[in-house]
Amino acid sequence: MAKFENVKWAPGQMRYFLYQKSFEMFEPEAKTYAATRSAYYASFLCFEGIRYFCRRNAKGNLELIFVNWDQNLERFRRSMAFNLSREQQNIVPSKEELEDLFIQKYFSHPVMKPYLEEMAAKGVQGYLRPFTLDEEHSMGVTFPAFPAIRAVTCMYDQYLGEPFVGVVIPHLVRAIGINGTGCMKLGINYLISIKAIDEAKALVPEAASALFLDDRPYLPIEQREITEWDSSCCLFAMSDGTVIKIPESNLILPSVTIKGMAIILKSMGLKVEERPLLYGELLERVRKNELVAVASVGTAGILNRCHKLVLVNGDLKIIGNHLPNKTHPMYQKLKEIKDYYWNVYLGKAEALPGLKIFSYEIS
Numbered sequence: 001m002a003k004f005e006n007v008k009w010a011p012g013q014m015r016y017f018l019y020q021k022s023f024e025m026f027e028p029e030a031k032t033y034a035a036t037r038s039a040y041y042a043s044f045l046c047f048e049g050i051r052y053f054c055r056r057n058a059k060g061n062l063e064l065i066f067v068n069w070d071q072n073l074e075r076f077r078r079s080m081a082f083n084l085s086r087e088q089q090n091i092v093p094s095k096e097e098l099e100d101l102f103i104q105k106y107f108s109h110p111v112m113k114p115y116l117e118e119m120a121a122k123g124v125q126g127y128l129r130p131f132t133l134d135e136e137h138s139m140g141v142t143f144p145a146f147p148a149i150r151a152v153t154c155m156y157d158q159y160l161g162e163p164f165v166g167v168v169i170p171h172l173v174r175a176i177g178i179n180g181t182g183c184m185k186l187g188i189n190y191l192i193s194i195k196a197i198d199e200a201k202a203l204v205p206e207a208a209s210a211l212f213l214d215d216r217p218y219l220p221i222e223q224r225e226i227t228e229w230d231s232s233c234c235l236f237a238m239s240d241g242t243v244i245k246i247p248e249s250n251l252i253l254p255s256v257t258i259k260g261m262a263i264i265l266k267s268m269g270l271k272v273e274e275r276p277l278l279y280g281e282l283l284e285r286v287r288k289n290e291l292v293a294v295a296s297v298g299t300a301g302i303l304n305r306c307h308k309l310v311l312v313n314g315d316l317k318i319i320g321n322h323l324p325n326k327t328h329p330m331y332q333k334l335k336e337i338k339d340y341y342w343n344v345y346l347g348k349a350e351a352l353p354g355l356k357i358f359s360y361e362i363s
Contacts, residue, residue: 037144
C-alpha cells in the first residue's frame with residue numbers, strides 16, 4: 001500500500017482560526033476535540049499536500065523552494081470553500097494570506113529552525129500537510145462554527161516508489177461527478193481509496209494501488225473511462241511516443257505535479273494527448289502491446305512507473321496483466337521527467353515556462 005517511508009516530523013503543529021485570524025504553535029502531537037463535526041460528518045475536513053525543498057543559499061541562510069505551489073494554495077482554497085456556507089465564503093483566506101501563514105508564521109517560527117537545518121544538511125524531500133478542522137466542541141449537523149487551518153510537515157525518503165503493482169477496481173467509485181467532490185482533496189473521498197486497495201489485495205496480495213473507472217457502473221465496463229489511481233493521477237506512455245493524460249473533471253483531482261510532467265514531456269518533443277481513455281481502449285492497447293508503461297503521478301512520489309497492472313472484467317475476474325516494456329525509450333523518458341522535475345527544486349534544471357519557482361529565505 002502506498003505510504004511515506006523514513007518519515008521524520010517537524011517539532012511543531014500550527015493552528016490558525018479563520019474568523020479571528022489568530023496563529024498558534026503546538027507540539028506536533030496536538031489533539032482536537034473528540035466531539036467535533038469534522039470527526040463525525042467530515043464537516044470542514046479537507047487538506048492539501050505540498051512538496052518543497054530546503055537548502056542553504058549563497059549567503060548561507062536557509063531557503064525554502066516550492067514549484068507551482070500557488071496552484072496548491074488555490075486548490076486548498078477551493079476545498080475550504082466547499083466546506084463552508086454561502087455566508088462564510090468571505091472567511092476563506094486569499095492565496096497571499098495562506099502564503100504568509102505558512103512561510104512567515106509556521107516555517108519561520110523558532111521551533112522549526114533545527115528541523116529545517118537538518119533538512120538542508122541532508123538534502124531530502126519535504127512535505128507540507130495543511131488541513132482543516134471545525135474546532136468547536138459540538139456534534140450538530142451544521143457548517144463549522146470555529147473553522148481552523150492546522151498544518152504539520154515532515155521530511156521523507158520516498159512515497160509509493162518502484163516497482164508497484166496496481167489493480168483495476170471497477171465496482172467501487174471514488175467520487176461522484178455530480179457532487180463536484182472528486183476535484184478536491186476532501187476527507188470524504190479517501191476512505192473509498194483505502195477500501196479499493198483492500199479490494200485489490202483480495203485479488204492480488206502484493207497490490208499497492210487501485211485504478212478507478214468513472215462513476216457510470218451501469219455501462220458495459222469497456223465503455224467506462226479511466227479516472228485516476230486511488231491517491232494519484234495517471235499517465236499512459238504509448239509505443240508511438242504519445243503520452244495520454246486524463247483531462248480534469250469533477251471526478252479527477254487537478255494535479256499540480258502532472259501539469260509539470262506534461263510541460264517537461266512537451267519540452268522533450270513528445271506528444272501529450274489530454275483526452276478521455278476508455279477502459280476498452282486500454283484493454284486493446286495492452287493486447288496489441290502498444291502500452292509501454294502506466295505511471296502514478298502525485299505530489300509526494302512525483303512519478304512512479306507501475307511494475308504490473310492487473311486487468312479485470314465486470315465480474316472482477318482477472319483477464320490479463322500489463323507489464324511495462326522496459327527496453328522501449330518511452331520507459332526511460334518517464335524516469336527522466338521525474339528526475340528533471342525534482343532537479344528544478346534543487347536548482348539543477350531549468351524552470352521551463354509553466355514551472356514557476358517560489359523561494360523564501362528563512363532568517
